[in-house]
Amino acid sequence: MLETSNLSKNFRLHLQGGVRIDVLRGVDFHVSAGECVALAGPSGAGKTTLLRSLYGNYRAGGGAIRVRHDGQMIDIVTASPRLVVEIRDRTLGYVSQFLRVVPRVSALDIVADAARGVSPETAHEKAAQLLSRLNIPTSLHALPPATFSGGEQQRINLARGFIGSHPILLLDEPTASLDNANRDIVIAMILEAKAQGIAVVGIFHDTFVRDAVADRVFHVLPFQDAA
Amino acid sequence: MTDQTLLSARGLNLRFGEVAALHNVDCDLWPGEVLAIVGESGSGKTTLLNVLSGRMAPQSGVVWYRDEAGALQDVHAMSAPALRALHRSDWGFVHQNPRDNLRMGVTAGGNVGERLMAQGRRHYGDIRAEAINWLAQVEIDASRVDHLPRTFSGGMLQRLQIARTLVTHPRLVFMDEPTGGLDVSVQARLLDLIRTLVRKLGIAVVLVTHDLAVARLLAHRVMVMQNGEVVEAGLTDQVLDDPQHPYTQLLVSSVLSA
Structure with missing residues (x-):
């Protein structure tokens, strides 16, 4: 449903003397329909950066992010902004x-x-x-x-993320500030989404949630370790 | 998704003496899309809006508008009456200062109804009912329908202007700082109103604002201008969350968050 190849991302901070921060390099990632992949790694490793890049919120520095949209794989790194808006509307939650x-x-x-x-x-x-x-x-x-x-x-x-039943759902710490009862409801909702064939990518700091929903863990390594 | 643009500009240039107000500006707008033009004062935002809407002629470059029949019109080659007709029907323009648009000597209801009459509507009762309906949508009490705009507050004038502009369901609306100078409670209602109506009616909007939060809530895409040039353009959240150009980074990092 969603795959990246050789994805890289760096930030250049022009206001801080043009400092360049490399966050992601050579990321090959994929998720299939009905599968839930958890992004894991230490704080600052680039989990959120990866998730935001998958949504097109951050502009990828290099590589490709292909999303299955209306039966076609479309690279959102090179797609026009209008197409990305449409993909978010119908495919990517x-x-x-x-x-x-x-x-x-x-x-x-x-x-x-x-x-x-x-x-x-x-x-x-x-x-x-x-x-x-x-x-x-x-x-x-x-x-x-x-x-x-x-x-x-x-x-x-x-609720806003789940009501659309998008074929691909990206979750950034969906249970971070929830109590246990509500956490269990969210786990049930994620499992139901998977049963419907929705592909889920998430960051779950709560290992209980991660173990309950994830089929696979994708490790995001801090840049210097990955080199 | 249609690939035909509604409005399309290529190579716009306009200099005021030494100052380049527009430098090689290209711009495309598709039906139903909201495009925000952001940048600091004097960056050329409003000039671009005026050139796109045919209110000001560029020194070089062209602006194409696709009319309802699908034919491309060169906005700056149109006759003055044809352009006026376009502004009365297909287009709307929301000014920063509502007094530039409203007729101050005509009642609130008259201001809204006038646009309908310009489109050939003649049934007084219908026009009045629709005017009252639109006043209600912009939170102006129906009891004010026969009052003159000069008895209205600044915020009410702005809301009246929006009602006057949208009553004819234009295909394309140009907005110059529509929420500038309004108190925040009105601003929020107005933002919601604009967003809902634009979606419901499928109106395309070119929005000039210096308020990045307004751009984020309303616009699909943004163009960042500095010294008459477009320095960065793209998806709204991408440009605001991951700005690439030094000027955009400065702009985004300078915002106060309440």
């Missing part, structure tokens, strides 16, 4: 650690807005179901999430 939304929009609308290919009524129904499943009480659905707790915001984010 992403759950970040932080919720970034237009202020004053209700939690329910935020989640329903991310649904694909359904009527607004169905989208709202699905959104309400997902939020309730994630233990967001109905009384909060109509409120904008700016005042919610960290764990609640993350669950809004998760």
Whole structure:
């Protein structure tokens, strides 16, 4: 569903005298339908950089990232920005650690807005179901999430990521600020997604979660070790 | 996904004496797409907007617009009446200062209804009902429909201008700092309104803003301008999260986060 070949990424900080930081080099990675791959490695090794590169959020320095979109493998490193927007719309879902939304929009609308290919009524129904499943009480659905707790915001984010049922789902620490009960719900949701044939790539610091969902662990090594 | 651009500019140049306001600017916009032009004051953002919308002529370069029939129009070769007709129907322009667009001597409802009448609508009751509907969408109370804009606050004027612009469901809207100078609660509502309407109606937008947060929430793509040149362009989140050009890095790192 998704593969990289010889992917590299470096950052050049022009404001810090042009310092160049190499993060990824020669990364060959793949994930198949219905499979969950966990990215592992010490802090600062480049896990998030890899995940963000896969989403096209970071611009790859070299190599290719091929995504199966409408039956074709498309390299998002060279694809036009418009095509990347469309791939994200239909194929590639992403759950970040932080919720970034237009202020004053209700939690329910935020989640329903991310649904694909359904009527607004169905989208709202699905959104309400997902939020309730994630233990967001109905009384909060109509409120904008700016005042919610960290764990609640993350669950809004998760609902938004899962409602689209994208064929590929990228998860950046989906359970980081959740209690055990909610963590178990997220594990169940990831397993269901896999059963539907969705390819999942995630960063899970919680080894319990990782062992529960991941079929395979992909080690991201700090640059100097990889050389 | 259609490959036909709605608006397309090539090799735009415009100098004000020694100052290059636009230097070899290319730009493409597809139907339903929101493109943000960001950069500091004096970087040429508004000049580019004015040239793209035919309000200002470039010294060289061309701007093509694909009309509803699919024919390409050279915006700067069109006759003045044809361009005015385009601005009245297919296009909308949201100014930074709403007084540049609104007719201050006409009621709020009249300001919204006028665009409909310019399109040939004649049923007074329908026009009034639609005007009130649009005032409600921009959170202006229906009781203000017969009031003159000069009795409105700055934020209300801006909302009135948005209602006046979008009432005719234009295909392409140019926006110059639409949320500039508004209090933040209004800004948030306006952002949500613009985003929802643009999606629902499939409107393409060229948005000039110095506020990177506005660009992030509204735009699919951004163009970063400095001294009349486009120094970086691409996916909004990619340009803002992984800026490549020194100027973009400076811009992104200079933002205060509340």
